[in-house]
Amino acid sequence: MGITKESFVEHLQQDLAAEWAAVHRYVLQAARCTGPEGEVVRQLFLKEAREELEHAQFLAELIIDLGSQPTGECASFEVGQDLTQMLQINLDQELQDTQRYLQRAEEAEDLGMEDLEIHFEQMAADEADHARTLRRLLGKTRQLN
Ligand SMILES: [Fe+2]
Numbered sequence: 589m590g591i592t593k594e595s596f597v598e599h600l601q602q603d604l605a606a607e608w609a610a611v612h613r614y615v616l617q618a619a620r621c622t623g624p625e626g627e628v629v630r631q632l633f634l635k636e637a638r639e640e641l642e643h644a645q646f647l648a649e650l651i652i653d654l655g656s657q658p659t660g661e662c663a664s665f666e667v668g669q670d671l672t673q674m675l676q677i678n679l680d681q682e683l684q685d686t687q688r689y690l691q692r693a694e695e696a697e698d699l700g701m702e703d704l705e706i707h708f709e710q711m712a713a714d715e716a717d718h719a720r721t722l723r724r725l726l727g728k729t730r731q732l733n
């Protein structure tokens with residue numbers, strides 16, 4: 589059975605709350621990256637914060653287009669105590685966000701909104717790129733089956 593427009597919009601509201609959380613998380617983490625040794629990661633976190641903000645802007649406009657009011661609520665989030673924890677929290681979150689947008693692409697397809705399907709696939713690719721960068725910073729390799 590296909591998804592209803594109402595459930596789709598509810599999922600978009602959850603996506604938006606998660607994007608607000610991601611913007612907050614990356615900005616707060618960037619602020620904690622001090623000194624010359626923290627500068628590279630600081631710049632990376634700020635770049636990701638800007639990309640999450642673009643996702644939030646897209647979702648807010650889409651929710652308006654679909655006839656609802658976008659949420660200003662932010663999902664709960666962790667910042668982490670040290671660099672490794674911050675990177676791990678972000679990696680876990682980016683992998684979840686990748687799945688979130690792949691699911692949203694399928695829902696858009698169910699609703700016959702092909703343009704949105706493609707856009708959500710691109711957002712999933714953005715989040716997967718974030719995950720890949722974080723995985724490399726953690727010095728991890730990709731686990732293949
Ligand atoms: Fe995002």
Ligand SMILES: [Fe+2]
Binds near residue numbers: 636640685714715718
């Ligand atoms: Fe991301």
